[in-house]
Every structure is written in C-alpha cells, then in structure tokens.
Amino acid sequence: MNAPSLPNDYTAYPDADGRFGAFGGRYVPETLMPLVHELEAAYRAAKADPAFKGELDGYLKHYVGRPSPLYFAERLTRHYGGAKIYLKREELNHTGSHKINNCMGQILLAMRMGKTRIIAETGAGQHGVATATVCARFGLPCVVYMGAVDVERQKPNVFRMNLLGAEVRPVTAGSATLKDATNEALRDWVTNVEDTYYLIGSVVGMHPYPQMVRDFQSVIGTEVRQQILEAEGRLPDALVACVGGGSNAMGLFHPFLNDEAVRLYGVEAAGEGVATDRHAAAINGGRPGVLHGSLSYLLQDKEGQVTEAHSISAGLDYPGIGPEHSWLHDVGRATYLAATDQDSLDAFKLCAELEGILPAIESAHALARLDQVTNDVGKDGLVVLNLSGRGDKDVATVAAHLGRTI
C-alpha cells in the first residue's frame, strides 16, 4: 500500500463511495445494495432536515438525559500524579452507556423510512438493551441477535432486553460471539428486506453506517468541547476511549479531528496479550480485510479466514474495527494502544475505589492506559476519557476473575 496522504479536512470523510482513504466501502450481497442506497439517501435527507435534529435533540435531552456531565476525576488525577483527568460520564445515560445516542438517532430514521421491524446485533448486550429500549418507547417489534457465549456471560442484559419486550436470539454458529451475531443479523436483513431496519450498534458495517453512527455519537465530543472550554478555558491535550468497533471513541474524537494539537488515543482489547493468539486488537494485531460490509483492520489468518477475537469484555470481543479508525491509524492522526484483560480488571478496581464509579469493563480498557496517556501529555496536560458505560453488568465477570462467588 502507498503511504496515505494527509487530508486537509479530516471531517470531509467518508467520500461519495463511503471510503475513508482506502477503508470502508459497501461489501454486501446484491440483495442488500438497493437498501443500502435507500438508507444512505434517507439519512442524507434526515441530516439536512432541522425537524429531524430538533426531534432527536428533544429525546436526547428528556429521555436519554443529555448532556452527560464532564467530571474532574480528582483522585485518579492524583493517582497518576500529573495531567488533569476528566471523565465524560456516558455511563449516566439512560440504559447505562453511550449506545443509546445512536439508537435514538437510528430509530427515528427507521420510522421516517416507514420500517416496522427492528433487528440488531449485540456483544455485551449494551447495544441490545439500548435498541430494545427505543423499540419499546416507539412500539416497534425488536429482534436482537446475540452470540450464545455472550448470552451466557451477560445474563442480566438478556433479561433486561426481555423485560423491554425484545426477542433475544442466541447464535451458536462460529465462535458464538459478536461477529457471528452480526452475520446472523445480516442474514435476517437479507431475508426481510421489505419491512426490516438493521440498527447497527457501532461505526462498522457498510456505508453509510460508519458515518451515520459516528454522527449520532458525535454529540459526545461536541459536548466535551463545550464543557472543557467552560471548565478549563482550553481544549484538552488528549482524548482517550476504548475501541471495539469504536463508536464511543469516534463520537468523542470526531469533533476534534481537525484540532491536530489534541492527541487521540484508542485503546484496543489485548485479551491475554497482543503477542498471544487470544486478543481482540484489530489494529495492533491484524491487517486490512473485508468483513461485514467494509474494508478495515481485521483479525485473520494467513489466508484471510477471520479468526476469533478474545477479550474479557464482550463489548470489545470483535475481530474488526470501524473503517474510520483504520484510516486515522494509517494517516497517523490517532494512536491505538492496547490493554489486557488483567490491566482492565486492575483499572476497574482502581476507578471503583478512587472515584466511586464502577466502569464498564469495556471502558476500563481506556482507564488502563491512563498511565501512558498522562505520561505523554506531561504534568500540565489535560486528558478527557470517555467513560462509555457503567459496570453493574460486569460484576459477575469481575467476581469470577477475582475468584469470588456472589
């Protein structure tokens, strides 16, 4: 591959073909292509319609509870001994994570398009719960595909989805995790093209999903920009977020892409270590490939068979990553670090003990790399970390790893 050229305006992407540099695209079966074009046109129209934005903003304020606070984490700051650390409190949103921002946007779009049935994939269950929530709110039937392994390790979320009226279909194919749930959701979509809207939960999949999900999540970064200017009178030196598919990170990063003095850090799940074959770090341990509709960094074997991801965090347990992240990595705009299961467990406990906040085990991956990020920006630095979800759902997993029964 040629060295990618640096863009003048990072926010001008994707291009008309849904590309971020070489990444992205629309690698889908022909049956879906007309729907993908229809979705793109509908999204473009909605984005240009002030009534759509007004409606979405209303629900984000009164139903989701936005804006979420930007909180100065005084004791974490003291612990790391230098840069000021702020936490963007996405875990305080209704349903407990950033996922609802995107779900609210997409369900309003689905209804605008006249779709009457919603499907979704979920890993940790956070996106499934958020989807089930908006479906309940607007009275649409909802089917959530979830890997059988994830159903087992995220039982509380499965029950929450059921309480919200959604049908959770366990997927036993392949590794029975998020990648396989995504395959099954795509199979459902290709079978029910007339009435079904596929509500993808991250900045992955075929164009326009990576752009659309990023746009709906950009409310995070837009608020942070305003909040940090109010609190500190200047932009932060670094932003940090965990990355599976990468929606919470993209939502935080995007409004800052053209502020090149703001360093961007994504943290991938290193599982048992990037040097082992049990991790979920697509950029740190994969190479570009095609899965689920886009070209992006991907965990795969020599031939191109997709390999199984491994992470303590079901939400990061995915062999791919959003194409915009792949591009930001290749052009050097963002830095992708990794945190192991153990690093994340340690960070989970640290955040609980110092700040009184149980972070999602996903978000704990970002917390785990505060060591490097605070070091990079120095003593006078200013760091904003996206606390993308709350950790109540993870207490059983954490207990098991600590050798405790609850």
Add this chain to the structure above:
Amino acid sequence: MSTSRIDARFAALKAEGRAAFVAYVMAGDPDAATAAAILAGLPGAGADLIELGFPFSDPMAEGPPIQRAALRALEKGMTLKGTLELVRGFREGDQTTPIVLMGYANLLVTWGFTAFARDAAEAGVDGLIVVDLPPEESGPLADALDAAGVSLIRLATPTTDDERMKVVVRRTSGFVYYVSVAGVTGVKEANAAAVAPHVARVRKASGLPVAVGFGIRTPERAAEIARVADAVVVGSALVDEIAEAVEMNEDVTRRVLSKADSLAKAVRSARVGQTTV
C-alpha cells in the same frame, strides 16, 4: 480461452433446447479426496456446469446447510489454494465442463486480484461469483478477470430494479445468476411463476443466459424453474446429502451423485424451447 467454455456449453444447450443443470458443491466437503471424487463424477451425473464454493469463515449470505459445509471443509484444512488444486485435478479428466468458483471477497483480497485471476485461469476456472462484491466494489476484480479471460458473474436479485439492472450486468459475462428469493441460500423456496418475469428482465438487460438459484431443492421445483430459466442451480440440497451421508456413514460420493442425477433428469425432461435468449 476459458470464458468460451461457458459460452460453448450454453450454445450447445440452446441448440438442444433445454436448460442447464448447475450443481453447487463446496470445495473440500467433506474432505479434499471425496470432494475430488464428487467433482469428477458430477458431469457423468448430468451436471452441465459446476459451481464450486470456496470456504470462508463468515459466509453472510448462506443458510445453515452451506454454512455447515464451509465449516466441514475448513476443519479438514481446505483453502483457496486447495480449491484451485481441486479444479486443476478435475481438468485433467474434463476439458469441457465449465467451473465457476463462488465465495467471499476477503480471501481474494488476501491473494491479490491480479495474481488470483491469473492462477485461477491457469487452474482451469471459467468464472467467479463473489457474493460480497457488488458492482460498486468489483471494478478492480473485473479488470483482473478480464485480463485473465475469466468471467465475472454477477448476481441479480428480487430487489434489483431496472435501473440498477443496467449496473449489475455491465461487466458480467458468461451468464447472470438470478437469486430467486430475497434471503440466504437454501431456506425460502423459489416460485417459478414469480421468477419468470425477472428472468426475462435479466435476459433483456444482459443478452446473456440466466441461471436461477437459491431455494431450489427438489427435482419437481428444478423442472419448473428449467421451463423459465436457462440454468437451474442446486446447492443446499446437494450439500445436505453430503452432511447426511457423513452422519449415516454412507458412501458420500454415490449419494451426492445420485441426487445430482435425479435433479439433472428433471431439468432435462422439462424440455422447453422458450428458454432461448
């Protein structure tokens, strides 16, 4: 040149006034040696063309039968390289039956389109269907296949309207594959009356023979489709025979070929003259 093998076969069938029977099997299912024996036996069992799947870990457009076939093949170590070896072996005994490979983009991305097109042509492959490379993404592959003389065979579907049909058929050669149902392979059932106008539409737009697949499982259904299309593709039903034979510890090759034979007979006896382009 390899493209001509597909054209020659369809020209001969047109002269006979009948549709082609296209048998789909997965490379390496249930293992490389048995797959080779099945391939070698398919022309004798009445297959006019062969579609050979190459296994991929995440076959998003396949129903359970072909998903499981891919899994069986991968567990036995089948690769895209191994798939070309199977074709090469088949060509030692058969120079006329066209072989079309069918699968997913990522293995080709890894191999490199130009090198793969050349290697596939050299092994005796006549055409390529890549499920997740719609026209929007298949330009570079089409260039590579053109240079190597291998047909790119595109899929048209019930959701392809007339405007889009022009885009779909633009760089297609050999034949067009009409996906008879919106869905994955081997689940919904095709309906000849519903399919017929679409076949006519695809033919008109492309000037090429039209093969119909997805959702044809029985000789009766194959005969119905053979009356309205230029070719009938059966995949999941054959692959299911492999699965059942393995499970029952029966002779896999014999069982699959016997099923192929009954489907081929049904297609041949459908005998229609109006399938000409």
